[in-house]
Amino acid sequence: MMIAAYGLSKFFPVRGAFRATTSLKAVDDVGLKIQNEQVVGLVGESGSGKSTVGRCLIRLLNPTDGEVLFDVPDSELAEYEKARAAGATERVDAIADRFSLLRRSTSELRAVRRLVNIVFQDPYSSLNPRMKLSTIIGEPMISTRFCTRAEADIRARELLGEVGLPEFFEDRYPHELSGGQRQRVAIARAISTNPKLLILDEPTSALDVSVQAQILNLLRGLREKYGMSMLLITHNIAVVAYLAEYVYVMYAGKIMEWGAKGKVLRDPQHPYTKALMSSVPVIGETRTRSILRGDPPNLISPPLACRFHPRCPVAFEVCGWSPEEVAEDLEFLVGGKYYGTFGDGVRLTVEGDRTIIIQGTTEVQKIQELVDLEKEDVRSLKSIQAIDVADGATSVRLHEAIEPEMYPSPDGREVKCLLFRLDASAPAAMAPRSAG
Amino acid sequence: MSDALAIRDLHVQFHTRRGVYKALNGVDLGLRRGEVLGIAGESGCGKTTMGLAVMSLLPRNASIPRGQVIFDNKDLVNLPREYAERVGDRFKPKEHERILRRVGKALARIRGRRISMVFQEPMTSLNPVLSIGFQVAETVYVHDPALLARRVLARSKTTPQIMREVLTLLGATQGGEAALRKFAADHDLVGLEEQVLFVWRREDVHISRKEKAIRSLAGQSMKPWERKIIETVAKSGSIPPQFARVPVLSKLVRRILLKEGSRKARELLTSLGIHHAERVVKMFPHELSGGMRQRVVIAIALANNPEIVIMDEPTSAVDVTVQAQILELVKQIRTSVSASFIVISHDLAVLAEVSDRIAIMYAGRIVEVAPTAEILHHPLHPYTQMLISAIPTLEGKSVEGIKGEVPDMRAPPGGCAFHPRCPFAFEKCNSVVPIDFRQGDDQLVACWLYEGK
Numbered sequence: 053m054m055i056a057a058y059g060l061s062k063f064f065p066v067r068g069a070f071r072a073t074t075s076l077k078a079v080d081d082v083g084l085k086i087q088n089e090q091v092v093g094l095v096g097e098s099g100s101g102k103s104t105v106g107r108c109l110i111r112l113l114n115p116t117d118g119e120v121l122f123d124v125p126d127s128e129l130a131e132y133e134k135a136r137a138a139g140a141t142e143r144v145d146a147i148a149d150r151f152s153l154l155r156r157s158t159s160e161l162r163a164v165r166r167l168v169n170i171v172f173q174d175p176y177s178s179l180n181p182r183m184k185l186s187t188i189i190g191e192p193m194i195s196t197r198f199c200t201r202a203e204a205d206i207r208a209r210e211l212l213g214e215v216g217l218p219e220f221f222e223d224r225y226p227h228e229l230s231g232g233q234r235q236r237v238a239i240a241r242a243i244s245t246n247p248k249l250l251i252l253d254e255p256t257s258a259l260d261v262s263v264q265a266q267i268l269n270l271l272r273g274l275r276e277k278y279g280m281s282m283l284l285i286t287h288n289i290a291v292v293a294y295l296a297e298y299v300y301v302m303y304a305g306k307i308m309e310w311g312a313k314g315k316v317l318r319d320p321q322h323p324y325t326k327a328l329m330s331s332v333p334v335i336g337e338t339r340t341r342s343i344l345r346g347d348p349p350n351l352i353s354p355p356l357a358c359r360f361h362p363r364c365p366v367a368f369e370v371c372g373w374s375p376e377e378v379a380e381d382l383e384f385l386v387g388g389k390y391y392g393t394f395g396d397g398v399r400l401t402v403e404g405d406r407t408i409i410i411q412g413t414t415e416v417q418k419i420q421e422l423v424d425l426e427k428e429d430v431r432s433l434k435s436i437q438a439i440d441v442a443d444g445a446t447s448v449r450l451h452e453a454i455e456p457e458m459y460p461s462p463d464g465r466e467v468k469c470l471l472f473r474l475d476a477s478a479p480a481a482m483a484p485r486s487a488g
Numbered sequence: 489m490s491d492a493l494a495i496r497d498l499h500v501q502f503h504t505r506r507g508v509y510k511a512l513n514g515v516d517l518g519l520r521r522g523e524v525l526g527i528a529g530e531s532g533c534g535k536t537t538m539g540l541a542v543m544s545l546l547p548r549n550a551s552i553p554r555g556q557v558i559f560d561n562k563d564l565v566n567l568p569r570e571y572a573e574r575v576g577d578r579f580k581p582k583e584h585e586r587i588l589r590r591v592g593k594a595l596a597r598i599r600g601r602r603i604s605m606v607f608q609e610p611m612t613s614l615n616p617v618l619s620i621g622f623q624v625a626e627t628v629y630v631h632d633p634a635l636l637a638r639r640v641l642a643r644s645k646t647t648p649q650i651m652r653e654v655l656t657l658l659g660a661t662q663g664g665e666a667a668l669r670k671f672a673a674d675h676d677l678v679g680l681e682e683q684v685l686f687v688w689r690r691e692d693v694h695i696s697r698k699e700k701a702i703r704s705l706a707g708q709s710m711k712p713w714e715r716k717i718i719e720t721v722a723k724s725g726s727i728p729p730q731f732a733r734v735p736v737l738s739k740l741v742r743r744i745l746l747k748e749g750s751r752k753a754r755e756l757l758t759s760l761g762i763h764h765a766e767r768v769v770k771m772f773p774h775e776l777s778g779g780m781r782q783r784v785v786i787a788i789a790l791a792n793n794p795e796i797v798i799m800d801e802p803t804s805a806v807d808v809t810v811q812a813q814i815l816e817l818v819k820q821i822r823t824s825v826s827a828s829f830i831v832i833s834h835d836l837a838v839l840a841e842v843s844d845r846i847a848i849m850y851a852g853r854i855v856e857v858a859p860t861a862e863i864l865h866h867p868l869h870p871y872t873q874m875l876i877s878a879i880p881t882l883e884g885k886s887v888e889g890i891k892g893e894v895p896d897m898r899a900p901p902g903g904c905a906f907h908p909r910c911p912f913a914f915e916k917c918n919s920v921v922p923i924d925f926r927q928g929d930d931q932l933v934a935c936w937l938y939e940g941k
């Protein structure tokens with residue numbers, strides 16, 4: 053296995069209200085594996101945490117929590133996973149000591165830096181404007197003591213050819229190049245130390261399609277020639293479709309689904325992946341789309357339980373509804389569409405973390421009717437477990453939420469959606485694959 | 489029927505220290521009435537420049553050596569020049585200035601009101617320190633104060649009795665717009681109908697609540713002298729000079745009309761699918777998500793019922809799930825608003841969703857224009873063909889880049905600007921600029937391969 057991450061989290065400290073420090077949960081409990089010689093895509097919308105995962109994997113950022121094992125034999129990895137599941141700390145530590153990137157000292161990391169490298173999105177800022185291209189390309193070879201200065205210069209010239217640039221470019225400066233040429237230089241630099249793993253963070257997002265096509269073909273060629281592993285981070289699903297074999301889909305700091313490319317892209321199972329795939333405009337295809345409401349959430353106070361639940365078209369009882377969310381939707385209906393039933397004077401307040409108190413009406417029957425009529429559209433209403441009257445007010449009690457985990461699906465992929473939770477205690481409505 | 493907008497042989501240059509960039513080199517394009525015309529092309533080919541030229545909003549270092557932008561029988565580019573020529577040898581500096589000011593005003597009246605634009609970066613077109621409601625209100629106030637004045641006046645003149653009649657009429661015609669419009673006109677209540685219809689058409693509100701809301705439109709209170717000023721604004725479309733000179737009065741008018749503008753803002757945002765618009769109008773741009781911001785910017789562009797709306801990369805700053813929402817919104821708007829649209833995007837797939845026709849731009853010229861299906865499935869221009877085969881698909885079909893680089897627009901290649909990259913180029917291409925050749929029913933292609941075909 054090239055690299056394997058377990059429970060990877062990265063929380064950034066941010067200043068909240070009243071100068072309190074809170075954290076932005078950019079990456080939360082992410083697991084990800086890349087086999088030797090495999091190209092894995094990591095897709096998701098902007099801010100979903102893709103770049104942060106990429107940086108944590110190779111310790112350009114120190115993760116808040118989690119483990120990253122690098123270049124670990126499969127047998128040891130299997131043992132590690134078994135020990136981890138069994139909570140055998142000693143065994144876990146013994147293996148992690150040998151393979152964990154997070155436990156490497158700075159000097160040990162230098163050797164690792166030869167084996168992993170990264171290409172960033174922005175070809176305009178990722179290259180030092182005051183350096184000649186030969187220096188830029190040679191820089192990682194020298195800093196990781198891959199070879200001597202003189203050897204680096206020779207190799208830099210070869211690499212220019214390798215990425216399709218003429219040799220005389222060695223004396224040029226980045227500002228003399230076009231965006232596509234700069235990205236070629238960034239790639240030449242990244243492969244200069246013969247890395248086993250290349251992280252590509254939005255390698256073509258700043259480029260025009262005609263240039264993007266060139267870079268995609270260059271990457272494909274390099275991959276075939278050198279057989280390196282790649283993590284391809286992008287919001288462009290077609291780019292992943294072009295290069296990757298496996299795909300991870302990320303949303304709001306969590307992996308939602310992963311599996312073989314053909315399965316995930318052509319037959320998505322997670323409700324988010326479904327919506328994502330149906331949102332991608334495709335030339336010559338008019339599809340019926342499922343259009344999501346709203347925007348991705350903020351990650352300082354992310355939605356409870358399933359982070360996708362506020363937008364999920366099939367969310368149900370236990371997906372993580374807070375009483376605030378339910379109260380807002382109820383209020384909107386009571387004061388709008390159902391104004392004729394309830395009139396003025398109905399007030400809703402949240403009490404604790406599972407109860408809403410409704411003042412101004414004790415018509416349980418009518419509230420229940422509203423809930424039954426609307427809950428297929430207004431999914432938060434599904435979380436209502438019971439409606440009772442006490443002391444002249446109505447109290448609405450919610451189901452307890454369940455935190456979704458990665459559930460394996462028979463075809464080898466994993467899906468983080470409660471619809472795939474094969475648990476006898478789950479309500480009947482939750483049979484797997486009823487997601488429609 | 490004549491085109492809603494015609495661009496003829498338009499040239500635009502930017503003068504910089506590093507040289508003269510020839511951003512547009514003879515754009516010829518007609519926007520048909522009611523259509524959505526997509527403009528596609530790679531970065532730097534001149535899409536935004538064309539939009540800005542139509543809006544007469546080019547930056548100061550730009551010049552227009554040649555060309556016309558014809559709108560409503562007026563040439564927007566040469567309006568200032570024509571006026572100047574008309575002055576001719578009677579040229580007197582003072583008079584000249586007065587005329588130029590008048591020309592400037594005439595252009596300003598068109599820009600923003602009859603032609604409006606959604607800019608590429610939504611954040612730059614919103615003022616970060618002003619609330620959303622204020623910014624929408626201000627747009628309407630600046631371009632069409634009379635509309636706001638009519639709305640307030642109509643409410644102030646409406647009695648509960650009239651509202652009962654309106655409700656009866658709505659019931660009888662099932663919300664018939666034409667009937668309501670006529671009713672308002674007959675009762676000298678123009679400006680009322682859009683407010684009534686807005687409430688009536690809401691789907692998330694119970695009928696009894698709607699009726700209550702419509703009834704409560706009646707009887708806006710107004711002092712007699714306030715009414716007098718507002719009436720003049722409603723008639724003349726501007727604050728009469730005798731009032732404008734009195735700061736207290738002009739402030740008062742501004743206050744009344746901006747308040748009305750903010751009502752209008754709530755209606756607009758709601759009709760663009762923004763929930764809880766009352767809350768959103770009080771927010772500031774940075775508090776909004778990318779998708780909301782884009783909706784607000786679109787709302788501002790639609791605020792004055794423009795005849796032409798230019799949208800520059802309306803979805804490039806948002807994610808794909810939000811892009812799907814915005815595209816849906818654009819489709820909805822085009823059916824509900826009687827305007828013609830130019831939608832600019834570097835993403836052909838996005839244009840394929842919303843456009844009736846697509847024009848492909850390369851190095852400051854339109855190289856091909858055709859109905860959407862035609863251009864996607866039977867592209868004729870070599871550049872269009874190569875552009876389409878560079879787009880990766882979900883099936884992972886192999887893509888082909890276009891060799892070479894986009895030209896340096898300080899010295900674009902002579903002849904067909906695409907010739908250094910074109911695999912079909914022949915002698916003529918290097919020296920003679922290709923003209924448009926009509927192919928099939930409705931396809932225009934600027935390429936010598938189609939000469940005599």
Ligand SMILES: Nc1ncnc2c1ncn2[C@@H]1O[C@H](COP(=O)(O)OP(=O)(O)OP(=O)(O)O)[C@@H](O)[C@H]1O
Nearest residue numbers: 502504509511530531532533534535536537547897
């Ligand atoms: N203010 C300016 N000063 C100098 N050159 C400019 C200016 N604005 C644009 N240009 C140049 O004019 C050409 C066309 O620019 P324009 O912004 O219209 O391209 P575009 O097609 O909208 O590109 P994009 O897809 O990147 O938005 C480019 O070569 C650009 O560098």
Ligand SMILES: Nc1ncnc2c1ncn2[C@@H]1O[C@H](COP(=O)(O)OP(=O)(O)O)[C@@H](O)[C@H]1O
Nearest residue numbers: 064076078097098099100101102103104105351
């Ligand atoms: N250095 C940082 N400090 C604070 N917040 C950050 C930092 N880097 C990223 N974030 C936040 O973490 C989240 C995920 O960011 P990122 O990994 O860049 O997402 P993506 O690459 O998917 O667009 C975003 O909300 C972003 O604003």
Ligand code: SF4
Nearest residue numbers: 358361364371469470
């Ligand atoms: S757990 Fe599944 S069904 Fe529930 S909200 Fe999340 S994605 Fe939707």
Ligand code: SF4
Nearest residue numbers: 904907910917935936
């Ligand atoms: S005119 Fe000539 S160079 Fe230009 S696209 Fe046609 S064949 Fe190619």
Ligand SMILES: [Mg+2]
Nearest residue numbers: 102103104254
């Ligand atoms: Mg990123």
Ligand SMILES: [Mg+2]
Nearest residue numbers: 535536608800
């Ligand atoms: Mg532009």
